[in-house]
Amino acid sequence: MKIDKNVENDGVIFMSIKENDERAQETGSEGDVTILAIESSCDETAAAVVRNGREVLSNIISSQIALHTIYGGVVPEIASRKHVEKINGCIRAALDDAGVTLDDIDAVAVTYGPGLVGALLVGVSAAKAISFAKNKPLIGVHHIEGHISANFIENKDLEPPFVCLVVSGGHSHLVVVKDYGEYDIIGQTRDDAAGEAFDKVARAIGLGYPGGPKIDKAAREGNPDAFVFPQAKIEGAEYDFSFSGLKSAVLNLINQAKMQGQELSQADIAASFQKAVVEVLAGHAIRACKEYGMNKLAIAGGVASNTALRELLEKECAANNIEFYRPSPVLCTDNAAMIGAAAYYEYRKGVRFGLDMNAVPNLPLGDRERRFHGRASRLDALERDFGGRR
Ligand code: KG4
Ligand code: ZN
Numbered sequence: 001m002k003i004d005k006n007v008e009n010d011g012v013i014f015m016s017i018k019e020n021d022e023r024a025q026e027t028g029s030e031g032d033v034t035i036l037a038i039e040s041s042c043d044e045t046a047a048a049v050v051r052n053g054r055e056v057l058s059n060i061i062s063s064q065i066a067l068h069t070i071y072g073g074v075v076p077e078i079a080s081r082k083h084v085e086k087i088n089g090c091i092r093a094a095l096d097d098a099g100v101t102l103d104d105i106d107a108v109a110v111t112y113g114p115g116l117v118g119a120l121l122v123g124v125s126a127a128k129a130i131s132f133a134k135n136k137p138l139i140g141v142h143h144i145e146g147h148i149s150a151n152f153i154e155n156k157d158l159e160p161p162f163v164c165l166v167v168s169g170g171h172s173h174l175v176v177v178k179d180y181g182e183y184d185i186i187g188q189t190r191d192d193a194a195g196e197a198f199d200k201v202a203r204a205i206g207l208g209y210p211g212g213p214k215i216d217k218a219a220r221e222g223n224p225d226a227f228v229f230p231q232a233k234i235e236g237a238e239y240d241f242s243f244s245g246l247k248s249a250v251l252n253l254i255n256q257a258k259m260q261g262q263e264l265s266q267a268d269i270a271a272s273f274q275k276a277v278v279e280v281l282a283g284h285a286i287r288a289c290k291e292y293g294m295n296k297l298a299i300a301g302g303v304a305s306n307t308a309l310r311e312l313l314e315k316e317c318a319a320n321n322i323e324f325y326r327p328s329p330v331l332c333t334d335n336a337a338m339i340g341a342a343a344y345y346e347y348r349k350g351v352r353f354g355l356d357m358n359a360v361p362n363l364p365l366g367d368r369e370r371r372f373h374g375r376a377s378r379l380d381a382l383e384r385d386f387g388g389r390r
Helices: 021-025 065-069 076-098 117-134 143-154 194-204 211-219 244-259 266-291 307-319 337-349 378-386
Strands: 002-007 013-018 034-039 044-051 055-063 107-113 138-142 162-167 172-179 182-188 296-300 323-325
Touching (some): 013 076, 034 076, 034 117, 034 337, 044 076, 055 076, 065 076, 076 117, 107 117, 117 138, 138 337, 143 172, 143 337, 162 266, 172 266, 182 266, 194 211, 194 244, 211 266, 211 307, 266 296, 266 307, 296 307, 307 323
Parallel strands (some): 034 107, 162 296, 296 323
Antiparallel strands (some): 002 013, 013 055, 034 044, 044 055, 162 172
């Protein structure tokens, strides 16, 4: 995957990522479905053009990480304002990079939840405006369904059913993907999400934001067996996760060392903490594959780019005859190509949202009722919203 990176003077990093330059130059054929996808649920403004769910013609990501670093985390109001500034440029760049115009696209897709409401609304408004102005079908995508679908982009042979471990800044879910868009959640976090635990521990040991990549890097210099941290098991819910006890154990260790005037190695804490998280995640995922009789395991979300998690799962999957699927790191963290991939399968099922689509900050995964809530035909919606002017 080719990445061009330009750092702009406001600290927002703008990346253009193409799966395959030559493929992007190919012209589409009759029956192809080309989707313009938009993602703005947190601190990345992103737009992509995806053909037939699996071919990325363009993938533009404008990352705000540098901007939020000074505050030690994402500031929702700043994120929304930055999305407003960047969204049109991202969409324009995605179309240009793919060599298409709005007239060439078959549908516009957008993340409508879960996420920060002000941030989501920017993408949702842009998608609705394009849908209305160009008379294109509108498809709302669940952010986590997008993360899961990132696996389809580089693995053209991957089809449901499979088990997916979804680990991001806001979610830790163990999911059985029964079919495209059909999920059984078999485990989830009781408290902090895996990424959240990485971010909080990184802050506590002075690594700062964003925690995941910084712990990943620091851990390479540390001893994962220097400290033994607890790996929570939940009675009666063997696939659920809990990371708050682990986070407290790290904080207690640091406080005790401070009181005793001891200096602890940042790298050793990072490596030992990471080992505890990664062993729980991998253990649950492998056990789920065995018990559900699945021989395919995929991973998704920002934490899925963690080096130690990828290495451990690679080893465990090989030992247990399980096919292991992991997106390139750039497709693990937030991007719009994954939204275009998920939207394609919704499009094929005939799912269409009306212009009454709204941002849903706490949208549950696999909630059919809500997913079809906005399914009013476009004309019905236009009539209701605009008195049938078009
Ligand atoms: O999926 P994502 O980009 O955004 C959400 O949907 O939340 O995930 C962001 C999360 C952050 O908590 C970040 O610290 C974590 O993913 N993350 C990592 C790594 N890269 C990002 N965690 C561990 N190791 C990494 N290499
Ligand atoms: Zn995400």
